[in-house]
Amino acid sequence: MENIILISGSVNYTITLDPGVWIFDDRRIDLKTYFTSKQADANDLEEYTKAVSKHWDREIVEGAVFPPTLKTEKKFEKEKVLTGTFGIPLKPFLKNAEPFHDATHLVVKSSDGDIELPLDRAYDLVLGFSDNGKPLDSGGPIHVYFGDGSNQQDPIKNIKLFFVK
Template sequence: MENIILIKGKVKFPITLDPTVWIFDDRKLDLDTYFDQQETEINELEEYTKSISKHWDREIIEGAQLPTTNKTKKKFIKEELTTGSFGIRFQPFLNNAEPFNDATVVIIESADQEYSLPIEEAKNIILGFSANGKPLMEDGPAHVYLNKDSKSQPIKRIRGFRVE
């Protein structure tokens, strides 16, 4: 039960989170590079159009290429997962819990103390769940990074989130 994080309180659907399975989630973020990146607004349609155009241009100039094996790519991904530090955004979980309209605050419950944040700020939380390829067993199951500037001092030993 120590590895479980609850989202409870003024929510339509209380949620139980298990950080040990987030390593398989495609939404995970590489914490080694995430805090160094500039926050930019990405237009998905524009990015898709650019990638298709680039592919089309390459096919016209070079001709079609046969598919290559993905063994080296799989090896790289496996190595990245076993050595990297990862996190995941809190917002999708909070959205799925569906806070009631009168809810204004998210209380972060750690084993040491409680921290209070307005709901809008809580949507920016990053939950760290892996450091150097290992789950956060000693001071976990997750760390809370409040914003891009807080990489050095995350909130540790998270037990749950209470919406009030």
């Protein structure tokens, strides 16, 4: 249970975060390239629609049978998962918690001390959960990175709770 982190406080719904399952989440991002590549603020629904359309088109053209290239792609993705360094944006979890309209800040509670951020900046946070294919044991279960990558070399560690106020 020590790997479970809550988003609570001035929210309609308390959210339970379990970093152990994020490796299977399609929203995961590669932390080795995320802060260095130019980020486009894309619409999540638009990205999902494009991915589903591409898959549908592929099935129409090639059939539901997996061609050798698709098998190779899947093998590559499995290898990437086993050796990658990943994070996940905090934004969808924070949105699902539905902060109260008068909430203005997010407090990142850590055993190293608390950090208070304006709520609009908190939506840009990235939660690191994997380093070279392994869960974060040192300072984990997650590390918090600012969206601009300014603390990429020194993330916030030992997170215990996210508290909206």
